[in-house]
Amino acid sequence: MTLVLLRDARATGNSVAAIDHLLQIGYELSRAERACRPYADPVTSAYCLLSRADQEAAAQAASDAAIERRLDREERPLAWAYLQIEVAAEVAEVTRDALELRQSLDQLDQGGEEELARAAEMHRLLEAATDRARSLWRDSDEVREYAFGGESLGGGRERGHDHAPSKVEAALTEWTEGGDWDLSEGTFWVHDHAWPIDPVTGEELDADRVDVRVAFEPAEPVCGRGREHDWQSPHSVLGGLRENPGVWGKGGGVVIREVCAYCAAYRVTDTWAQDGAIQGLQSVAYEDADDDSLAWVAGRHAREQRDQVVKACRTIEDDPAHDHLPRYLDASGDDLERIGDGEWQIVRVGSADTTDQDLDALNRLLADKLGRGWRTAWSRNAGGDATITLKALS
Numbered sequence: 488m489t490l491v492l493l494r495d496a497r498a499t500g501n502s503v504a505a506i507d508h509l510l511q512i513g514y515e516l517s518r519a520e521r522a523c524r525p526y527a528d529p530v531t532s533a534y535c536l537l538s539r540a541d542q543e544a545a546a547q548a549a550s551d552a553a554i555e556r557r558l559d560r561e562e563r564p565l566a567w568a569y570l571q572i573e574v575a576a577e578v579a580e581v582t583r584d585a586l587e588l589r590q591s592l593d594q595l596d597q598g599g600e601e602e603l604a605r606a607a608e609m610h611r612l613l614e615a616a617t618d619r620a621r622s623l624w625r626d627s628d629e630v631r632e633y634a635f636g637g638e639s640l641g642g643g644r645e646r647g648h649d650h651a652p653s654k655v656e657a658a659l660t661e662w663t664e665g666g667d668w669d670l671s672e673g674t675f676w677v678h679d680h681a682w683p684i685d686p687v688t689g690e691e692l693d694a695d696r697v698d699v700r701v702a703f704e705p706a707e708p709v710c711g712r713g714r715e716h717d718w719q720s721p722h723s724v725l726g727g728l729r730e731n732p733g734v735w736g737k738g739g740g741v742v743i744r745e746v747c748a749y750c751a752a753y754r755v756t757d758t759w760a761q762d763g764a765i766q767g768l769q770s771v772a773y774e775d776a777d778d779d780s781l782a783w784v785a786g787r788h789a790r791e792q793r794d795q796v797v798k799a800c801r802t803i804e805d806d807p808a809h810d811h812l813p814r815y816l817d818a819s820g821d822d823l824e825r826i827g828d829g830e831w832q833i834v835r836v837g838s839a840d841t842t843d844q845d846l847d848a849l850n851r852l853l854a855d856k857l858g859r860g861w862r863t864a865w866s867r868n869a870g871g872d873a874t875i876t877l878k879a880l881s
């Protein structure tokens with residue numbers, strides 16, 4: 488009778504008749520209302536469907552299971568409810584099986600038959616409720632335990648990572664990034680996974696597995712003197728198309744070679760790198776300097792120094808205040824000669840008539856315009872021709 492009225496209450500949403508019945512058979516009002524609240528609190532409803540003795544057994548078993556699974560009712564209400572209902576279903580099943588055994592031994596009277604029917608119905612309802620509770624828990628964003636694993640653990644697993652499903656991918660990525668890998672080679676990828684743990688069965692749920700692929704970039708070699716690399720694309724070193732030096736097509740992307748203008752090392756970027764069957768990833772690798780790139784850097788450096796000296800000279804020569812000083816660079820700067828690494832000479836400065844005072848003044852002006860990175864000096868040969876020597880200190 489109770490079961491029929493409760494079922495009607497669930498179907499129609501009208502629980503008045505069921506509450507009346509429960510009051511008549513001795514339930515307190517609050518308990519009767521609770522029992523009739525269809526699915527509002529599935530755990531309470533489940534327990535109220537069980538007999539008093541079974542309620543206690545179910546509550547004890549559920550409590551033990553919750554402790555074992557470290558489930559806090561406040562923090563993980565859906566997992567907790569799922570577990571409670573599952574345990575209640577198990578108790579109903581055991582009750583049903585015991586009564587069926589007695590039935591097969593012909594030991595059931597009329598009351599026992601009714602009890603068996605009730606236990607079987609309870610079990611069926613609770614099994615359905617368990618499925619529903621499990622779905623609600625799986626579809627929710629409630630914090631749950633995950634097992635982390637994959638390539639970072641050589642295929643092994645690490646339990647005990649508690650995360651909300653919406654946050655687990657970020658947490659797993661961070662976990663993977665913390666791995667200790669050899670970064671001396673080019674870019675490589677590490678694949679890891681997170682499996683949610685079913686709070687009832689303790690099994691990993693492969694269907695809800697989260698996968699990440701984390702790229703590990705090689706450590707950039709040190710450029711020198713705390714400088715950042717200055718990546719350039721000189722055609723003379725890299726070749727390729729004039730308008731796009733150092734770039735070659737590859738699949739749906741390109742491979743780009745660049746040279747550092749300071750240390751002459753190479754950087755190779757591949758925008759069509761492959762990780763297993765996945766294409767179109769970006770990888771980076773570094774290569775040591777070679778004779779070609781070193782010669783290019785040296786030539787570039789020399790040109791910069793030359794430009795610096797010519798600019799300083801022009802600034803002085805263009806200033807009318809220094810018109811009394813000798814002219815010392817022809818228009819093309821042909822009098823400026825490179826005599827070694829960072830060493831330059833301005834030859835044919837003035838004439839034999841140029842005074843030492845004017846050469847001193849000119850030398851001081853040049854030192855001033857070039858700045859601290861240079862040292863300058865003048866000298867005169869046997870014929871009286873003056874030469875200014877400039878040395879870059881860097």
Ligand SMILES: [Zn+2]
Pocket residue numbers: 709710711715716717747748749750751752
């Ligand atoms: Zn560099």
